[in-house]
């Protein structure tokens with residue numbers, strides 16, 4: 001089993017999220033921060049758009065030859081003294097990791113930030129085996145204390161405010177002075193740094209994800225700003241990398257192309273602080289670094305996406321830009337999506353990985369505004385793919401009866417243009433008349449889903465078709 | 477079938493291939509062998525003083541600090557001076573790098589210890605393999621000369637980089653590393669370091685010194 005989804009209840013989740021004041025306050029940080037930073041840093045690099053094409057092409061080429069690149073990469077890992085473990089399912093990946101930890105007699109297992117480890121629900125398995133997993137990315141550490149899932153793929157605690165973090169630290173760090181001052185974010189950071197430093201030094205095994213696996217050299221790459229991933233992997237005796245198979249890229253030059261668009265798209269930095277290339281275990285003469293290096297490669301439904309209309313989704317480099325720019329994500333946050341991957345990328349990926357029956361609502365959570373595709377560094381056509389899912393959902397009769405009959409009604413009129421114009425004209429005139437005083441409606445029959453949260457504007461100045469005609473097809 | 481075989485079979489089934497197609501195998505072999513460069517930004521295509529200036533500006537924009545010195549002999553003094561200016565103790569840890577070892581540390585009052593870090597060192601110095609002007613990035617390769625723990629455990633990281641090792645783009649440094657270690661071979665760890673450690677995880681506010689060094693000080697040697 002993978003991490004337990006609440007995606008089938010997306011509508012309820014979203015409803016709750018919209019009422020949650022703390023969440024709404026925290027989400028304003030996403031709306032303000034990420035968008036401007038990305039735009040500014042992209043504007044500073046004239047080659048940015050061309051690099052996006054390049055990143056897309058590299059990923060497409062790799063996916064088309066994924067079997068051969070996986071082989072080449074595996075040979076290189078083995079040559080450099082590392083071990084590769086293949087996992088078809090989340091269960092197999094968990095098992096492989098727990099076995100390595102057990103064999104090492106591990107007690108404390110530190111972890112760098114890894115969405116794959118969330119996908120396979122790794123922490124629960126490590127705990128069940130009697131070991132203590134410690135998340136070391138500040139955001140991941142905070143949500144681990146709260147027993148929550150990440151709400152964003154690169155900013156896992158973006159749904160929280162500093163006061164919430166403060167009360168969690170007071171609740172858990174009971175060995176520290178209860179009267180200490182934690183009113184400033186930097187004090188929270190310093191406290192986490194101290195607490196986690198001890199864990200880093202005590203850890204027997206360190207687990208990281210990988211942003212890339214490089215076929216040319218058998219290397220895994222992590223990208224962080226904190227340095228926690230590095231302390232996780234260089235201090236313990238054993239370093240385990242857990243990565244899904246689409247992380248492959250051919251060469252060091254190829255990865256450099258993609259790195260030029262990753263941080264810019266993600267945090268709006270020109271380059272993240274730490275980009276680390278790890279190849280095998282420590283070498284003869286080395287004074288630090290792990291004695292063992294393992295990579296657990298996860299499929300979990302991805303190989304079946306190749307060759308389908310969802311293959312393009314496997315280009316995703318998990319930068320988070322699509323959710324940073326998504327009006328739906330801005331409104332409801334990441335938890336509403338109900339599974340590991342939120343936002344537009346989650347709406348496309350989750351149905352592939354856990355089934356359209358469970359995650360079929362997610363592709364509906366889109367206005368099709370197209371901002372996600374316009375910022376995606378590897379140019380994934382996210383809206384088009386959400387449409388694919390909607391079609392599949394409809395074809396498989398998973399769409400609710402109200403929506404089906406609504407669509408049926410619309411189809412009836414759409415096939416009869418004269419009737420459509422007559423009816424829409426009539427409806428519009430009636431609404432304009434009723435709404436003529438205030439110019440908007442506070443509630444409307446059958447439209448509670450809209451008017452519960454915002455007013456519905458009263459129509460003004462004729463139907464779309466009338467206006468279109470008057471403006472000569474928009475050319476006027 | 478083993479998990480491995482089944483994954484390969486599934487990938488191939490989905491792609492409609494069998495893995496024995498010669499043109500595919502040739503294309504993959506060639507791409508790995510030739511490692512084509514792709515798009516390299518204009519920005520770093522400079523030389524001489526212009527290249528070093530770009531490196532310096534970019535490093536400063538990542539909130540690193542930088543001193544430029546003329547000649548390796550000047551490095552210990554420059555570092556002693558930096559520590560004094562920053563009100564830091566005159567105590568340093570470093571690895572076995574020969575370039576560092578050959579510097580006149582005994583002419584300063586600095587107390588030097590050697591080896592990896594166990595977490596108790598406040599200040600460490602490593603010698604970079606290269607600098608990349610494009611983004612002000614330092615590239616440090618692991619080994620007894622420059623242990624990786626010195627890049628991450630101390631609160632203050634000092635990195636010495638030779639001006640002649642500063643390149644415009646990452647690709648130029650990969651080329652040098654291939655020449656040093658052989659194509660397809662890598663040291664255990666290659667660290668790209670672009671500024672001091674930071675986190676934005678609390679309310680998206682930028683805070684320095686998350687887990688790694690709060691400060692990165694570069695000494696650029698001409």
Ligand code: SF4
Nearest residue numbers: 316317319320322376
């Ligand atoms: S879909 Fe594109 S924008 Fe979204 S996380 Fe993936 S790479 Fe980034």
